[in-house]
Amino acid sequence: MNNQELYRIALNKAMKLCSVREFCINDIRGKAESWGVGKEEIEKIIALLLKEKFIDESRYAAAYVKDKFNYNKWGKVKISAGLKMKGIPAEIIRVSLDMIDNEKYREFLEKIISSHRKKIKAKNQYDLKAKLLRYGLSKGFESGLLYEILGEE
DSSP: OOHHHHHHHHHHHHHHHHHHSOOOHHHHHHHHHHTTOOHHHHHHHHHHHHHTTSOOHHHHHHHHHHHHHHTSOOOHHHHHHHHHHTTOOHHHHHHHHHTSOHHHHHHHHHHHHHHHHTTOOOSSHHHHHHHHHHHHHHTTOOHHHHHHHHHHO
């Protein structure tokens, strides 16, 4: 199979993938590399996908934030780190994270903390708060917000 055929097949595959769900540039680049497409062809494919709006980093980031917050119960820190690993620009990450309502975010965190509290065995109040803090941090929530919520209890 020559380079032109491989390019055409890879472009069609990429278009099909992007029409089913959101992908970022890094995802498509990785897939195209795994298909054996050369660097120049990959860049042409990405340029065409961007031009035709098959790929949109802002749209991808918005979907990622929504899914990770609602389904995975991740905080903004963990979501931001995931988007950085995908190579999404910082400005797009900031705008996408701003779409989360702060009041809803806080209520959500309070709910998962109180839910997790029921499952924890702790020696004393200090130990309980430490375990809840570690849990919240592992889910990607901000330490300041966690201290605030745990201090209220």
